[in-house]
Structures are given as C-alpha cells and as structure tokens.
Amino acid sequence: MATPGQLMFARGLGPTARLLIWLLIGLGLAVFDSRYHALDGLRSGFSLLLQPVREIMRAPSDVAAELGGFFTRHRLLQKERDTLLAERARLMVNVNAARELRRENAELRSLLQLQTRPGQQVVHAAQLYRGHDWFSQRITLDQGGRAGLRSGLPVVDAVGLVGQVGRVYPASSEVTLISSPEQLTPVLIERTGQRGLAAGSGQNLLELRYMPAQTDIRPGDRLLTSGIDRVYPAGIPVARVTRVSRSQSGPYLRVECMPLAGLDRSRAVLVLIAEPQVTTQ
Amino acid sequence: MNTPTQLFGSWRHILGSLTLAVLLEQLPWTGWAQALRPDFVLVGVLFWTLHQPARIGFATAFFLGLLADFQDGAVFGQHAIAYVIGVYLVLFLRLRLLQFDPFRQAAQLFPILLAVQLVVLLVGWLAVNPPAGLAMLLPVLGSTVLWYLVAGFLRLLHGKGLQDRA
Numbered sequence: 001m002a003t004p005g006q007l008m009f010a011r012g013l014g015p016t017a018r019l020l021i022w023l024l025i026g027l028g029l030a031v032f033d034s035r036y037h038a039l040d041g042l043r044s045g046f047s048l049l050l051q052p053v054r055e056i057m058r059a060p061s062d063v064a065a066e067l068g069g070f071f072t073r074h075r076l077l078q079k080e081r082d083t084l085l086a087e088r089a090r091l092m093v094n095v096n097a098a099r100e101l102r103r104e105n106a107e108l109r110s111l112l113q114l115q116t117r118p119g120q121q122v123v124h125a126a127q128l129y130r131g132h133d134w135f136s137q138r139i140t141l142d143q144g145g146r147a148g149l150r151s152g153l154p155v156v157d158a159v160g161l162v163g164q165v166g167r168v169y170p171a172s173s174e175v176t177l178i179s180s181p182e183q184l185t186p187v188l189i190e191r192t193g194q195r196g197l198a199a200g201s202g203q204n205l206l207e208l209r210y211m212p213a214q215t216d217i218r219p220g221d222r223l224l225t226s227g228i229d230r231v232y233p234a235g236i237p238v239a240r241v242t243r244v245s246r247s248q249s250g251p252y253l254r255v256e257c258m259p260l261a262g263l264d265r266s267r268a269v270l271v272l273i274a275e276p277q278v279t280t281q
Numbered sequence: 282m283n284t285p286t287q288l289f290g291s292w293r294h295i296l297g298s299l300t301l302a303v304l305l306e307q308l309p310w311t312g313w314a315q316a317l318r319p320d321f322v323l324v325g326v327l328f329w330t331l332h333q334p335a336r337i338g339f340a341t342a343f344f345l346g347l348l349a350d351f352q353d354g355a356v357f358g359q360h361a362i363a364y365v366i367g368v369y370l371v372l373f374l375r376l377r378l379l380q381f382d383p384f385r386q387a388a389q390l391f392p393i394l395l396a397v398q399l400v401v402l403l404v405g406w407l408a409v410n411p412p413a414g415l416a417m418l419l420p421v422l423g424s425t426v427l428w429y430l431v432a433g434f435l436r437l438l439h440g441k442g443l444q445d446r447a
Contacts, residue, residue: 015369015372015373016369018338018339019339019365019366019368019369022339022340022343022361022362022365023362023365023366025343026343026346026358026361026362026365027358027362028358029347029357029358029361030356030357030358030359030362030404030408032357033356033357033358033408034356034408034409039357042347042351042357043351043357046347046348046351047351050307050348050351050352053303053304053307054307057304057307057308057309058308058309060308061308061309127309128309129307129309129352130309130310130311130315134402134405134412134416134417135355135405135406135409135411135412136354136409138353138354140354166354167354174354181411202412
C-alpha cells in the first residue's frame with residue numbers, strides 16, 4: 001500500500017525517504033552552526049539578500065509615522081517643545097558640571113599617573129527588524145561592519161543599556177538584548193556600590209543573581225554597569241529594582257529588575273565604539 | 282480528483298504568494314501583533330504542498346526554513362527541520378485534508394502547525410537554551426486562522442460556498 005500523498009507511479013523516492021534525507025541535512029547544519037560556527041558565510045549571504053527588502057518593508061510604517069506626525073496638534077507640539085526646552089536647560093547645567101568634573105578628573109588622573117580614559121566614538125543606528133525567536137531576544141540594526149561595528153560592543157539608547165552587538169554583517173548587525181535569557185550584565189547598585197550580576201529572564205525583566213540575603217537593596221535602587229568586564233563602560237544605567245524577596249530554599253535574594261532602556265520601544269540606538277579599559281590597576 | 286487543484290497554482294501564483302509571505306515577515310511587527318503573528322511562510326509552503334505537491338515540497342520548505350532561521354537569528358536548521366516535518370505531515374494527510382471545507386481543514390491543520398512549532402522549540406532547546414515561556418505557541422493560533430482565511434478566500438474566489446453542502 002502506497003503512502004497517501006504519494007503520486008501514482010512515483011518516479012523518485014517516497015516521502016519518508018526524502019523526509020529522512022532532509023532531516024539529516026538539517027541536523028548536520030544545526031550541528032555545524034551551533035558547534036563549529038561554520039555557516040557565517042551563509043548568514044552573510046542571507047543578510048545581503050534581505051537587507052534591502054527589510055529597508056523597503058520598514059518604509060510603510062515610517063511613512064505612517066511621518067503622516068501621524070504631520071497631523072499632530074499644534075498645542076501638543078508646543079507642550080513637547082516646552083518640556084524639551086526645560087530638559088535642555090537642565091542638561092546644560094549637567095554638561096557644565098560634567099565639563100568641570102572632567103577637567104578636575106584629568107588633573108587628578110595626571111596626579112595619580114593613571115591612564116586617561118579613551119574618548120568614546122558612537123555610531124547611530126536604527127532598529128530594522130525585531131526577531132521572533134523564543135530562545136534569545138534580538139533586534140537587528142541597520143548599521144554593520146562597514147560602520148565599524150564589531151561583535152561585543154555595547155548598545156545604548158537615551159535612557160540606558162540596550163544590549164550587546166552579536167553577529168555583524170556588512171550593512172546590518174544583530175543585538176542581543178540585556179533581557180535575553182542567559183545574557184549576563186555585570187552591574188553595581190548605585191546607592192551602595194555593591195557589585196552583582198544581572199541576568200536576563202526572557203520576559204523583558206532582569207534578575208540580579210547571587211545577592212546574599214543580608215544585602216542592602218530595596219525596590220527603587222538603580223543598577224549601573226560596573227565596568228569590570230571590559231565589555232561595557234562603567235556607569236551606564238541598566239535597570240531599576242522592582243521587587244526584592246527572600247527565597248525559601250536558597251541563600252540568595254530574589255531580586256527582580258525592570259530594564260531602563262526601552263528594549264521593545266526605542267527605534268534609535270547608539271553603539272559605543274571604544275575599548276573600555278580597566279583604569280584601576 | 283475533483284479539487285480546485287487545477288484551477289490555480291501556476292508558478293506565478295506560487296512564487297508570488299511565497300514572496301509575499303517572506304515580505305510580510307520582514308515588516309517591523311511589534312507587541313501583540315508580533316506575539317500572534319502567523320508564520321506566513323510556513324502557511325504558504327504547507328498550502329502549496331497540499332495543492333501542488335509536485336512543485337512545492339521538501340526542498341522549498343527546507344530553503345525557506347533556513348531563511349526563517351536567519352531572520353530570527355536562530356541556529357541554522359531549527360526552522361528548516363520543522364518545516365520539512367510539516368511538509369511530510371501534510372503529504373501524509375493530503376487526500377484526507379483535501380476533502381474538508383476550509384474551517385475543518387484549518388482545524389486539522391492546527392495539530393500539524395502545533396507539531397511544527399514544537400519541533401522548533403525542541404531543536405532550539407537542544408541547540409541553544411531553554412525557551413522563555415510558552416508564548417511561542419501563540420503563533421500557531423495565528424497561523425491556523427490565516428489558513429482558514431486563505432482557504433476560505435480561494436474557495437469564494439472560485440465560486441464555491443464556504444460550507445460544504447452535504
């Protein structure tokens with residue numbers, strides 16, 4: 001009895017045989033990719049193929065946003081301008097203070113004969129596509145190797161840390177978000193300076209791991225990058241603690257944090273290109 | 282076979298619809314739409330496997346699966362394996378599926394789509410790490426609804442009612 005679906009007088013292999021062949025090829029690819037990372041060329045090929053398509057497909061929503069912006073009410077714009085002006089004034093004060101601090105810092109550093117911090121170069125990038133993967137959370141940016149990006153660079157938006165550049169293609173790159181499962185970010189608690197490790201939970205939340213039960217931490221505390229990992233520069237805001245609870249079983253606290261950066265909202269991000277050096281030797 | 286097979290399904294239709302499916306997946310989906318987003322490419326491949334098994338089958342499914350793997354930044358082979366298994370299931374149930382009206386067809390496709398998604402989950406689990414929650418099964422609902430809409434639309438287009446008149 002022939003398998004249903006098989007054509008009468010089949011000329012080639014039956015569906016089951018073909019299924020097995022394709023499964024073998026698929027398994028082979030998966031192993032080559034995950035164990036040996038041997039298929040980056042194929043990825044680059046696909047990226048070249050899909051990059052223009054993605055740019056085009058993003059156009060409709062851009063046009064919609066543009067039109068929406070065109071019909072924004074006058075009063076709304078004025079209000080927005082007022083808040084922006086206020087914010088600008090506040091930021092200018094900060095900038096002046098920062099300039100003063102930088103000068104002072106440079107003097108102190110020269111006194112202490114420490115290396116100067118390298119200046120930071122930034123690349124503006126826009127979110128091109130958001131992955132639909134359930135095993136890690138990634139976004140695709142419209143800048144890649146041609147703009148000087150390389151794997152491992154930190155990505156920030158106006159508010160805080162977004163993630164880390166993963167795979168880099170010539171004209172696009174993938175960013176693993178800090179909330180992605182198993183993505184670790186070395187942080188310190190801004191209020192107390194205690195260092196810790198924030199791990200993504202996969203649901204737009206972070207979890208501060210290995211905090212002993214007597215740690216001084218409470219909801220509302222901000223977490224900054226600690227900069228001890230040579231990946232992220234120190235002092236980038238990462239998350240705010242939302243809940244602290246004592247676990248019944250383990251010796252550690254359960255600390256939940258909410259990322260500060262708009263991981264699923266912000267369209268425009270910055271990639272920081274600089275070798276974050278460890279300055280305290 | 283008194284199916285609408287002969288009425289549509291030129292290469293132009295096949296390539297056009299599959300290209301459209303790939304394009305739709307490139308849209309910047311967000312929020313709930315993204316969580317529920319049907320797997321357009323999978324539905325397209327399975328649809329043509331059902332109606333044009335001589336033209337669309339394992340090879341197309343495998344290649345488009347690799348494309349999906351690239352899109353999600355997943356391990357190569359994750360979607361490819363799953364799509365190929367989906368094609369096999371459809372081929373296996375083909376004569377049965379062709380007898381049903383769109384609604385029942387979609388209901389029968391649901392377990393197939395679910396199986397495909399579970400294979401994606403399994404391969405990803407083995408190759409990368411445990412998945413975050415079961416939200417990844419939501420697109421199966423979206424895909425089932427999409428199948429119903431597509432199959433229903435094509436039947437209406439060919440002048441048949443949505444329901445089978447027994």
